[in-house]
Amino acid sequence: MDFTFFCIVFSAIFSSIILIPSLISVNASESVLSSYLVHTDIHLRPPQFLIQDQWYSSMIESFTNRKIKLKTGSRIFYTYNEVLQGFAAKLTPQEAESINELPGVTGVFEDRFRINLDTTRSPDFLGLNLHYGLWPETDLGENIIIGVVDSGIWPESESFNDERLGPIPSKWKGTCEEGSEFNSSNCNRKLIGARFFFKGAEQHISSDHRLDFEYRSPRDANGHGTHTSSTAAGSNVKNANIFGFAKGQARGIASKARIAMYKACWIGGCADSDIVASIESAIKDGVDVLSLSFGSADEDYYENSIAIGTFAAVKRNIFVSCSGGNLGPHQFSVHNTAPWVITVGSGSLDRTFPVRIQLGNNKSFVGSSLYAGKINRKFSPLVYLKNCINRELVPRKVIGRIAVCYGSRSRAFDYGLSVKAAGGMGLIQLNDASEGEALRAIPYTLPAVTLGYKAAKELVSYIHSTKDPMARFRTRALTLVGKDRAPIVLSSSGRGPNYIVPEILKPDLVAPGLNILAAWPSNIAPTRSSEDPRRVKFNVDSGTSMACPHVAGVAALLRAAHPEWSAAAIRSALMTTATTIDNVQHPIAKFEDMVTATAISIGAGHVNPLSASDPGLIYDAHAPDYLKFLCSLNYTQKQMKIFTNKTKPCSGLTGSPYDLNYPSVSVVFRPGNTVHELRRTLTHVGSFLPEIYRVRIVNPNAQKVTVSVKPHMLKFGASLEKKSFRLKFETSYVFHSNMSILEQMVCGSISWESGKHIVRSPFSVMWDKNKMKH
Structure with a gap:
C-alpha cells in the first residue's frame, strides 16, 4: 500500500x-x-x-x-x-x-511491579594498585560518569565526598532533583546528579501505604543503592568498618569516577515504567556506564523493560552491567540475559569473619558472624527449631537456649532478632544444601554464627543423638584476610543456560559478591529492621547486586583507558581475560558442592582488571549486529519496532543467533541437528605488532562432541586489523530423556594465544529435546 x-x-x-x-x-x-x-x-x-x-x-x-x-x-x-x-x-x-x-x-x-533488587578488600583482591595498572593509568576513572539505577543514595556518606576531584565533566547534562529531605546542595563533584522516578511504583503500592516509609526524592530508604553506588565509584574513606570488622580503607573500584543516581526502585520492587524513564534520563544526561542491580523473571526481550532500555543505552555506546540474579544454583536461573549487556554472577573474597563453636561432644565447627558484643563461653542447651520465624519460636522453648535453625537468604537478618525477642541467648543458623558452604557474614544482634551445610548436617545429627545437646561459642568473631580459598561461586548466583536464547551463554562472568563492605545510610539499621537500634556508616551485603557494580567500576576504568572502544569491546576485554583459577591455583569451584564451576556458573570466569586493560584482541559488535540477532529470533515486525524505528526492521537480515560476534559460544543440538558451524571475527587492539595467534581448544568430552577451528593461526600486522575464523561442532550423541540438560552438557574453551596475550572464550554444548526456546 x-x-x-x-x-x-x-x-x-x-x-x-x-x-x-x-x-x-x-x-x-x-x-x-x-x-x-x-x-x-x-x-x-x-x-x-x-x-x-x-x-x-x-x-x-x-x-x-x-x-x-x-x-x-x-x-x-x-x-x-x-x-x-x-x-x-x-x-x-x-x-x-x-x-x-x-x-x-x-x-x-x-507495567509490572515485580522487578527485584538483586569494599575495603575487593579492589586489592582484584589486583588494583595505586602504583601500576589501571588505577594510575586512568587517574582512578576521573571524568567517567557511572549511572546507577537503584533505590537511591545517602549523599552525606563519606564515600560520596568530592575532595581532590576536578570540575564536573562538561559532557554532563543532568540535574540534581529536589524532593523529600533532598535538595540540590546534596550533589557535588562526586554525586553529580540524582533523579527519582515513582509514578509507576505509585500505581502499585500507594494503596497499601508502603510509600509512606519512602522518601519521594533520590534519598535512599533501603540501603541497596547507597551500597552499590559506593562499590562502583565510592571515594576513598579511611578506617571504614562495621562494628570493627573488615576495617581498612574503603574505596570504589573507580574511586574518582562520578556518580549519577536514578532512583527507580522502591519498597517492594521497581516498576517497568520507572525503569524505562530512568534509563531514558541517563541516556540524555550523558552517562558512560550504567549499573543495574535488579532483574525480573524470564520473558522475551520485546517484553522486558530492562532489555529494551539497555538496548537504547548500548546504541549510544553506554556500557551496561547487570546483575545475574540470586536464584541459583538451579539451572536456567540467570536473568538479564540480553547479549548487549554484561551479566554478572557473584563470587567470594579471600576475607572471612570466623567464629568457632564447640559442641557437647567436644566437636567444633567454624562459621561466620559479625556479632561484636560479649559472648558467654559456657555451654548452653541447644534447641532445634527447623525454622526461627514460626510458631515454634515461643519463649518456653527458647529462653536461655541457643536456637538452631535452617536459614533463609531473604530472612537471615530476621532470625537473630526473633530469637533474641523470644529470650534465646544465641543462634546457630544453618545453610541448607543449596546454599552449601557460602558463609554470609550477618550483623547479628545476639551471639550467633552461620554454619555451612556439612557442619549443619553434623550438628543436627548430634542434636538428635542425645537428650541434652549443648554448645558454646569458643571464640568471638574476627577478620581474616588471605587465608581462605577464593573466589568460589555463590550458590545463589544465577546459573545458565539462558532460557530465553540458549544460543547466548550467560552469565558472562563473576565478580566479588560475598560479604562486600560498602557505604550505608546512617539512619538504617544494618539488618534493615526497625527493631534494631544500631546504626552504621558501612555495612556488609552479599549477592549479584554487589558483584554488578564491581564490573561497572572496572568498565569505567577501561572506558577511561580506551575511550575509543565500543561497549562490546569493553565487554569482550573483560570476558576474554577473565580467570578460571582461584588464589590457590585450583579451578574456581561452586559453594554448593565445591566441584569445579563450568561456564554455566561462571561464564568466562572471574573478572581480572589488570589483564582486561590489554586483551590483545576483541570481539566487537554494534547496534546493527544486535538488530540482526533480534531478527533471528523471529520476532514480528511490531515486536521489532520496539527496538528500532526502521519501517522494515528485518529487511535483508537473515541468519541465526549464532551469527552474533559474541565472546563466548553456546551450541544447542536439537533433534535432527548433528553439525553447527559458527563464524567469529577478532579485532587487534594491542600495541605488539606483528602478532601471531594460534588456537588452543580445551574439550573435556570429545566422545560427545568434536570441536574444530579453521584457520589454526591468525596473523595480525596492523592495529585494528580484523581476522575471522570458523568453529565447527559435530556430534552423534543422542539426548537421553532420563538425564537433565546439565548432566549431558559439555563445557570447554577456545583460546587464541600469541605468547603475549591469551584470548579465551568459553563454550557450552547442550542437547535438547525441544524444551528450550529457539
Missing part, C-alpha cells in the same frame, strides 16, 4: 474516532485502572499531530472512559523518546486492548 494513501486513510479513521467518543462505553466492572506501557511507531503518526504528545493525548481522549475519575494527575504519566517511542498511562484492561489495535501502536504491555 502507498504510504501517503495509508496516512490519509489512517487520518480519516482516527479523526472520525475523535468525533465520536460517546460510542465508547465501559462497564462499571471494567473501571479498574492499571498502568501500561504503550509502544508506538513514529512513522505512522497521523499528519494532523505535529508532535508525539498530541498524538498520545488523542489516543487517551478517544479510547478512555471519561467517567473514571483520577485521584491525582492525568492518565499519561510518562512519555518516552529515547529508550522507546511511546508513553506510560493509567488504563483499564479494555482500554489497553483497544489502544493496542490502533494503527501505529506496536505494543501495549502491563
